[in-house]
Amino acid sequence: MKIIKSLLFTLVLSTISIGLFTSCEDGVVLFSIEDDKQLGAQTAAQIASDPEQFPILPRQGNEAAYSYLQNMTDQILNSGEVKYRNEFVWKLHIIDQDVLNAFATPGGYIYVYTGLIKYLNTVDDLAGVMGHEIAHSDNRHSSKALQRQYGVQILLSILLGNDPGTLAQIAGSLAGTIDGLKFSQKNEADADDQSVIYLSSTDYACNGAATFFEQLLADGSVSSGPSFLSTHPSPDNRVADINSKATDIGCSVSQSNDNTDNMTYAEFQALFD
Template identity: 50%
Template sequence: MKKSIITLLAFCGLLGASSCDKNNNLLLFGIEQDKQLGQQVSNEINNDPSYNILSESQNREAYAYLEGMRDEILNSGAVEYKDDFAWELKIIDDQNVLNAFATPGGYIYVYTGLIKYLEDPDDLAGVMGHEIAHADLRHTSRNLQNNYGIQILLSIISGQADSELSQIALGLATNGALMQFSQKFEKESDLKSVEYLAGTKYRCDGAATFFQKLEEENPANEDIFSQINAFFSTHPQPADRADYIPEEAEKVGCSTKPSGESSQQAYDLFKSNLGLLL
C-alpha cells in the first residue's frame, strides 16, 4: 500500500501539476480538457429541447438571482478553479425532479423541482455549494475517466463520439448509475460546501438542511416521497450528512444563522418569478 502511494506521488510529480490534484490523486485529464469536455456536454444538454432549459432572455430576473448566489460562492476565496472554469448556470424546467448537477469545467444545472422544494435561500446555497464543489474538486472528471477511459473522453472532445456524449449528458441529468459519486466524493463536496459558504452571507451548513428536510419528509406525501426515494437510492446516507455537515461548521467556526429577512424576500421573489411559490 505504502509503496503504491509513493510510486503514485512520484508519477504525479513527473506528470506535472495539471495531472494531479492537491492530494496527489492521479487524474490524466487536465484542466483544459475538463473545460472542453464540460462545454461539449453542456452544448449537448442546452441544444436538446427535451431537457427543457429555461430561456435566459425570458427569465432574466430569475437567472440574475441565481447568478448572484453563484458569484457569492465563487468569491468566497475557497473555490480553487474560480477563474478557470465556466461556472455557467442553467435552470431545467421540471418540477418533478429534486436535483442539481455539475459537468466537468463548471457548468451547473438546477431543476425547478429542487428550487420549488427548498424554502430558504440558505438551503439552495448549500446545494449549489455542493455542486460547485463536485466540479472544483474534479469529481465528475474522475468518474468519467474511470467509467469511459481517457481515449473515449478525448474522442468526445474532438467531436468523434457523439453517442457517448449524449449518454454522459443523460447520465448526469438523471443521476444515472455511471455518474453516481462515491460516498467519499459526496462527503468531500459536503465539507467543501461548508468552507465555501463560510465566506458568504448564507448559513454555512445549508447543505445539511436539505438532507434533514428530505429525512423528515412525510411518507404520506407520495409525490415528493417517490422522488426522495429515487434521490436516496443514488446519494449515500443522508442521516450521516445531516450530522457531519454541522460538525464541520462548528469546526470551521462559521455562521449557521439564516441569511436573514431581506435574503428570504429576494429568494421568495425569485421563486415567484419562476412560478414556483405555492
C-alpha cells in the same frame, strides 16, 4: 492537432496503469484543466441541443431569476476557496422541470431544476446545494467519476469529436436521467465539507446543505431526491457530518436575512409558478 493530441494521450496511457484510477476510491485525473473545460463545453452543447430532455429556461424573459441565482453563485465563487475560480466558466442554467436535482459538469457548467428551487424551504438550503455542486466541479470529481464510468479512451474520443453518441449518454449520466454518475463516498463527503467552507464567508448559513438533507428526511423524499443520494441512502449521517464541519470551523449556522438581489426566496420561487 487532434492526431498529435491522440498520440500524446496514447503515450500517457502506455506509461500509467489504468488501475491507478480505477482501483482507488478517489481516483486520479488524467485530463488537463483545458480538457475539463472542453468536455464541459461539449456536454453543455449536447444538453442545449436536447430541449425535450433538458428544457432550459432562456435568459431573455427570465432575467430576474437568473440574476438572483447568479448573485448567490457569485458569493460562493468569490469566497476565496474555489480553486478554479478564474479557469472554469461557471455558467448557470435553470432547467424547467419538476425534478429535485442540480448538477455540474466538468469545467463549471451548473444546472438547477425548478422543481428543486420550489421544493426547498429557504435560500440557505439552495445555497448549500449550490456549494455542493460547485465543489464537485472545482474538485474535479465529475472528471474522476466519468473516467471510472466511461474510461479514458472513450472520453478522449469525445474530446476529439469522434463519439457524439456517448456524449449524449454523459449528459444524461451527469443529470441522473440515464444512469446517475456515481461519485465515491469520499467525493460526496468532500463536496459536503467544501460547501460549508464556501458558505462560511457568505451571507448564507454555512450548513445549508444539512438543512436541505433534513427536509428530505422529514418529507420522506430521499428516494426521489437528487441523483447524488442514490448511492448514499443515509443522509442523516451527512447531516451530522456537515453540522460537525460547521462547528469545527466556527461558521454561522443562523439563517440569512432572506434577501438576495433585493428579492426574498419566496418571491424567487414565485417566478416559476
